[in-house]
Amino acid sequence: MSRFKNLRAQGLVEYVLLLLLTGFVAILGLSLSGVSLSEVYAKAVDGLKFNNVTASCGELARSSGDWQAFKDSFWRGGITPGDGGYRVCPLCGGLLPARLGSDYEIDLSGVGVENIRPTWNGYGLAFRSTYDKNGLNGYMFEVEQVNKNKPAVIYFSKWVNGKQIQPPLAAMDMPSSFDWTNPPDFRIKVEGDSFTAYLNGEPALTAKDSTYAAGGVGVVANQGTQLTFEDLVVKPIGCEEAAQ
Amino acid sequence: MSFEESPSLEQYRNGLPENIPDPSRRLRIFRKILLALLFVALGMLLVRLWQIGSLAGTGSVTGITLDPQGNPLRAEISVAGAAVFATADENGHFVLSGVPAGVRSLVIGYRAVGREISVQVAAGQTVDIGEFRFSPSDFQTAWGQPR
Numbered sequence: 353m354s355r356f357k358n359l360r361a362q363g364l365v366e367y368v369l370l371l372l373l374t375g376f377v378a379i380l381g382l383s384l385s386g387v388s389l390s391e392v393y394a395k396a397v398d399g400l401k402f403n404n405v406t407a408s409c410g411e412l413a414r415s416s417g418d419w420q421a422f423k424d425s426f427w428r429g430g431i432t433p434g435d436g437g438y439r440v441c442p443l444c445g446g447l448l449p450a451r452l453g454s455d456y457e458i459d460l461s462g463v464g465v466e467n468i469r470p471t472w473n474g475y476g477l478a479f480r481s482t483y484d485k486n487g488l489n490g491y492m493f494e495v496e497q498v499n500k501n502k503p504a505v506i507y508f509s510k511w512v513n514g515k516q517i518q519p520p521l522a523a524m525d526m527p528s529s530f531d532w533t534n535p536p537d538f539r540i541k542v543e544g545d546s547f548t549a550y551l552n553g554e555p556a557l558t559a560k561d562s563t564y565a566a567g568g569v570g571v572v573a574n575q576g577t578q579l580t581f582e583d584l585v586v587k588p589i590g591c592e593e594a595a596q
Numbered sequence: 597m598s599f600e601e602s603p604s605l606e607q608y609r610n611g612l613p614e615n616i617p618d619p620s621r622r623l624r625i626f627r628k629i630l631l632a633l634l635f636v637a638l639g640m641l642l643v644r645l646w647q648i649g650s651l652a653g654t655g656s657v658t659g660i661t662l663d664p665q666g667n668p669l670r671a672e673i674s675v676a677g678a679a680v681f682a683t684a685d686e687n688g689h690f691v692l693s694g695v696p697a698g699v700r701s702l703v704i705g706y707r708a709v710g711r712e713i714s715v716q717v718a719a720g721q722t723v724d725i726g727e728f729r730f731s732p733s734d735f736q737t738a739w740g741q742p743r
Contacts, residue, residue, distance in 0.1 A: 369630050376637040426708045426743060443743065472738040486679065496738055512703045513674040513681075515710030518734040563676075574738040 412456055413569065413586040419446030420483055422572070426514065431571060437462055437582040438571075440475070445572030447483055448584065454480070454566045455589050458540040462582025465532045469576035471499045473532065476574075477584075478511075479542050480567035487514015490567045493540050493549055495526070496574060504530045508547055508559035521547075522559035543589055652697035653719030660688045661704055662729040669706060669730065676701040676712070691722075704728055708739035 415438060421430025422445040431438050431446040440446075458477055467473040474496030481490025488511045497504040507523035509516050539550040545562040548555050569586055573579040646652050661671035661684045668688030674681045675695055684690040692702075697719040703710045711734065715723055734740060 366627065366630065369627075369634055373630065373634050373637060376634070376641055379641065428743075472741055474738060486674070486681075498736065512676045512701070512710065512712065513705070514708060515672075515674075515703055515705035516708055516737060516739045517703070517712050518709055518731070518737070575741065575743075576738070 409588070409591045411585055411587055412452055413448050413450035413584075415448065415581075415584040418449050419570070420449055420568075421446045422483055422488065424487065424514070426487075434580055437580055438584075440571055440573040440579040440581075442468060442573055442578055443575040445476075445478070445570060447478060447481060447568045447570035448586075450568060450586070452480075452566065452568050452586060455543045456569075456586050457589055457591070458542070458569050459585045459587070460538055460571065460581055460583075461585070462580075463535055463538075464580040465535060466578045466580075467532055467576055468578050472574050472576035473497045474504075474574040474577055475579045476572045477538065477540055478568075478570040478572060479540060479547075480564040481511070481570060482567050483570075487511075489513065490564050491521075491542075491547065491561070492516070492572070493538070493547070494572075494574075495535065495538070497530075497532075503528060504532075506549060506551075506557055508549070508557065508561075510561055510563060512563075520559075521561050522557055524557045541589060654694045655697050655717040655719055656722040657692045657695055657700075657702060657715055657717060657725060658722055659690060659725035660684070660727045661690065661706075662688055662727055663706075664730050664732040664735070666729060671728075671730075672705045672710075674703045674705070676703055704730075706730065707735075707741065707743070709734055709737060 417433050419431040419438075423429055426443075427445060428443045429441055430444060431440050433439070456479075458479060460477055463475075465473070465475065474494055476492045476494035476496075478488065478490055478492050481488060481492070483489075490511055492509050492511060493506070494509065495504060495506045504526040505523055506526060507520040509520040511517065536551040537553070539553070541548045541550065545560050547559045547561075549557040569584065571579070571581065571584060657673070661669045661673075663669040668686060669684065670686065671684045671688070671690070672681065673684065673690050673692050675692070678696055678700070680692060680694050680696075682690050682692040695715075695717045697717050700715050700717050702713045702715045702725070704713065705711075711728070711730070713725065713728070715725060717723055
């Protein structure tokens with residue numbers, strides 16, 4: 353102890369400098385390594401959320417009467433409650449109010465399609481999406497048919513500032529047996545930068561993109577179609593497998 | 597230092613020692629190293645912030661938008677992740693101002709479809725992307741039709 357007798361203790365200034373240096377180095381490391389802080393936080397929040405939910409295999413979100421409507425110079429309106437479910441008018445859409453994380457599965461059930469025009473029929477499921485004055489930002493899975501002479505197509509697309517970016521992230525023609533009056537059961541799995549569409553339980557189409565890390569889900573109808581559905585349910589990934 | 601611990605004059609009968617011990621020397625060296633590291637880290641952070649455009653100011657993007665047939669199109673232009681919007685005039689010409697400097701994703705849209713273009717924007721300068729022509733397939737979706 354005697355050799356330190358005449359030394360002054362570390363001052364507050366040194367502690368502050370050390371803290372600042374540590375903070376700068378941490379931020380610098382993350383920014384240089386390309387890791388987005390928002391992504392890190394989103395993943396941390398997801399982890400906490402999904403850990404809690406997976407244990408009970410509960411739902412992350414479910415359709416309710418409280419939809420955020422798409423209404424601007426392009427979209428015509430939102431989603432309204434109907435007989436035993438919900439109704440989406442042509443060129444209408446809405447998002448569930450729940451703010452979801454990055455990874456989940458979406459199940460749209462009890463779909464009824466009424467094609468009010470011979471062209472531009474279809475509907476879609478928005479995911480990792482937000483809607484504000486700038487328009488829709490996020491991703492969409494859609495089933496669409498230009499007219500009766502062309503096959504129905506399923507595809508994943510990205511939306512930026514209310515515009516569907518061309519070309520789609522991934523697309524696939526549906527078999528000629530595709531029947532709008534009895535559309536297949538669609539389930540979308542959203543995990544990391546990978547999105548998979550399941551048709552009647554079988555994987556059919558996969559796309560990859562990392563622009564949007566998190567966001568909500570919703571339903572839209574093309575201008576040639578009036579859509580009804582019973583329910584939209586969002587669950588943690590692997591919930592059904594775990595339950596079996 | 598207490599009075600009792602103070603050196604007596606007897607110790608310095610023959611003058612002051614050549615190397616007077618300096619107890620605060622190590623502390624001063626530590627402080628200098630710390631400050632140097634701090635400045636280096638701060639410098640790197642500023643460079644990084646400059647690169648990502650946070651402090652780099654804004655620039656402009658200009659160009660002409662055309663439909664698939666080559667006719668001028670009153671397209672809407674925006675930047676992903678930034679509240680910057682412009683609409684092309686009847687000649688298809690647009691000037692998008694206030695674009696944060698850096699590599700930006702420009703969205704050129706019409707109705708509810710669009711194309712993404714990566715543009716390098718420098719502060720205080722205008723980037724001319726020239727003519728942008730939509731492809732016929734860009735409008736082969738329900739969102740590319742008239743409302």
